[in-house]
Amino acid sequence: MTQSLAAFGPDLFLSEGPVVRGAGGFRFPTRMAVAKMPDGSLWVWSPVALTPELRAAVDALGPVRHVVAPNGLHHLFVGEWASAYPEARVYAAPDVAGKHPDLGPVRPLSDDAPGAWRAVFDMALVRGNRLTTEAVFLHRPSGTVLVCDLMQNIPRDFYRGWRKVIARLDRMTEPEPAMPAKFRVGFFDRAAARPAAARILSWPAERLVVAHGTPVDRDPAPLLERAFGALARGGRGEPHASDPG
Secondary structure, X not given: OOOOOEEEEOOEEEEEEEEEEOHHHOEEEEEEEEEEOOOOOEEEEOOOOOOHHHHHHHHHHOOEEEEEEOOOOXXXXXXXXXXXXXXXXXXXXXXXXXXXXXHOOOEEOOOOOXXXXXXXXXXXXXXXXXXXXXXXXXXXXXXXXXXXXXXXXXXXXXXXXXXXXXXXXXXXXXXXXXXXXXXXXXXXXXXXXXXXXXXXXXXXXXXXXXXOOOOEOOOOHHHHHHHHHHHHHXXXXXXXXXXXX
């Protein structure tokens, strides 16, 4: 597979990775984002497999200095990137470090972006979900919200047989990015999730990128409201009435 970096907004680039397998044999398309920082260095979100083609494209853009694993389900390729770019700092959600004791020092993500990022990123650490704790980001220069698993829209014909049925019922294959049912019902502690959900909805979002789905290049606010609105207001987080069934 030939990989390149495609510009998605000011100083933000996307690249599609290989299909990976998850629980139950479900396959997932993958996508990563690369942001160019003011000092010319690169910030890599949810890294995909580092092929020679992708590495050449990344190296042509600048030196990698920040590698981010935003939740405990997006860690498969972090080790590859850490090995390839030993000068990069690895940042990870709370449930990642234990899965990669080989990574060496891992800087934990918290409620606020590290100081070196704050001019470029805002972030919200979404807690209280049984499946994972996820860091959601706003890339300020492009107005892009970056979501790994809490929103998805995998093509409806991506699966076959019983997996296609399960994916539809789980809302993994909605026409637009939506929160899958398993993550929605996974919020056992909605009070813990509420501050992050409210913060996400306060952002001046102009674009939306999800790791498993189609990027949205205009007006993502209604989609974010459907995904996080009930959590932000302290509700149960049921699908929005206007969501397609």
